[in-house]
Amino acid sequence: MSSKYAINNSSNTTSNSTKYKYQVKKVLLEGSVILCQHGFLGTEETLNPLFENLKNNVFNKFYNCEFCDGILRATELNNSNSTLKEIIDKHEARPKSNIFVRTLFSNPTYGAVSTQASELRDMINLVRRKYPNIPIVLIGYSKGGVVNCKCAINNPGLIDKIVNVGTPHDETLIQDLIQILGDSLKKKYGSFLGIPIKPVRDAIQYLVDLANSGVDSILNETVTYTKLREEWNNLLIKPKFTPIAGEAIVVNGEFNGDFIVPTESAIANGFRGRTYLDIINNFIVTDDRVTISTNKLKAYLGNASCVLDILSKFSEVIIGGDIVKTIEALFDIISNILQNDGDFSKCLKLAHTSFLGSKDFLLTHNTIGMRVLAGINA
Numbered sequence: 001m002s003s004k005y006a007i008n009n010s011s012n013t014t015s016n017s018t019k020y021k022y023q024v025k026k027v028l029l030e031g032s033v034i035l036c037q038h039g040f041l042g043t044e045e046t047l048n049p050l051f052e053n054l055k056n057n058v059f060n061k062f063y064n065c066e067f068c069d070g071i072l073r074a075t076e077l078n079n080s081n082s083t084l085k086e087i088i089d090k091h092e093a094r095p096k097s098n099i100f101v102r103t104l105f106s107n108p109t110y111g112a113v114s115t116q117a118s119e120l121r122d123m124i125n126l127v128r129r130k131y132p133n134i135p136i137v138l139i140g141y142s143k144g145g146v147v148n149c150k151c152a153i154n155n156p157g158l159i160d161k162i163v164n165v166g167t168p169h170d171e172t173l174i175q176d177l178i179q180i181l182g183d184s185l186k187k188k189y190g191s192f193l194g195i196p197i198k199p200v201r202d203a204i205q206y207l208v209d210l211a212n213s214g215v216d217s218i219l220n221e222t223v224t225y226t227k228l229r230e231e232w233n234n235l236l237i238k239p240k241f242t243p244i245a246g247e248a249i250v251v252n253g254e255f256n257g258d259f260i261v262p263t264e265s266a267i268a269n270g271f272r273g274r275t276y277l278d279i280i281n282n283f284i285v286t287d288d289r290v291t292i293s294t295n296k297l298k299a300y301l302g303n304a305s306c307v308l309d310i311l312s313k314f315s316e317v318i319i320g321g322d323i324v325k326t327i328e329a330l331f332d333i334i335s336n337i338l339q340n341d342g343d344f345s346k347c348l349k350l351a352h353t354s355f356l357g358s359k360d361f362l363l364t365h366n367t368i369g370m371r372v373l374a375g376i377n378a
Contacts, residue, residue, distance in 0.1 A: 032135040039142025042108035053369040074119035117150035163375035170265035242375030243268040248350035260352035290347040
């Protein structure tokens with residue numbers, strides 16, 4: 001396992017609001033439109049937890065913020081009754097407040113990054129036609145942050161700021177976890193062909209193929225992370241850019257992240273022009289993480305009866321290509337480990353999604369909300 005995800009022990013993050021006083025100015029911007037993009041498998045409700053987090057955040061009183069009730073849908077941009085009308089009806093002149101708007105792409109589930117980036121551009125142009133010089137800020141959750149970066153690359157100068165939360169700018173932890181699983185089972189049986197239950201054998205092979213395909217399968221896109229990073233770094237006019245990571249789990253310093261996205265990937269390591277806030281490890285929220293042993297993880301995944309029992313429950317959906325169920329199967333394995341090693345409920349507060357049955361996850365975490373507001377104000 002690569003050590004590139006090793007934990008940085010200099011982290012000194014905290015959810016204490018006094019830590020952030022000097023980052024938050026009395027006025028965020030003199031009016032802006034803040035478009036918020038969902039991630040992979042997005043729905044109308046995906047960003048609701050983030051909106052509630054931001055609405056209730058201690059710093060909101062400084063920001064003069066509004067939160068639009070409606071959703072700006074890519075399929076309704078020519079509709080006179082769209083969410084943009086809600087904004088215009090309240091602000092005939094350029095808004096003096098900072099208006100948060102959730103967006104929804106035409107194919108929110110499996111849409112290609114390039115297509116969604118074009119739809120986001122159309123949304124921005126629609127806003128700019130009404131308010132020509134208003135600052136445009138983008139917040140992206142998970143894959144939505146990749147869409148934000150791609151939109152900025154394709155449209156230099158169109159976007160003023162980007163804040164990405166839990167976005168895979170490089171690769172995902174799923175690939176690492178699957179590799180450990182595959183290596184353990186190969187060691188146990190010599191090869192996947194030696195696994196005694198065929199549906200499970202096929203399921204494992206599917207998972208390994210999924211891991212090897214990386215971004216192409218997960219994002220339904222031919223653009224690789226390497227190309228995205230190169231295009232971003234070659235961009236002459238870059239938006240101010242603040243990536244934010246939630247670190248729920250550390251496995252002996254070998255890899256760490258929010259169960260889906262490694263920390264180094266979420267903080268856009270290798271991307272130039274990131275906006276550093278004025279605290280140590282400013283991008284990374286770690287106060288609820290747990291640490292587990294690599295040896296214990298490998299031993300657990302190498303336990304034939306345990307792994308085969310878990311994966312046999314999911315083999316049909318895995319073979320059927322259901323990525324959601326595939327991820328749930330992996331989470332089931334990890335949750336069994338964590339429940340016996342560390343404060344499981346605590347680390348879920350920084351998990352990438354609420355797949356694990358917790359109502360708390362990355363977008364509900366108060367410290368994440370503070371980082372988002374500080375990033376917008378950077």
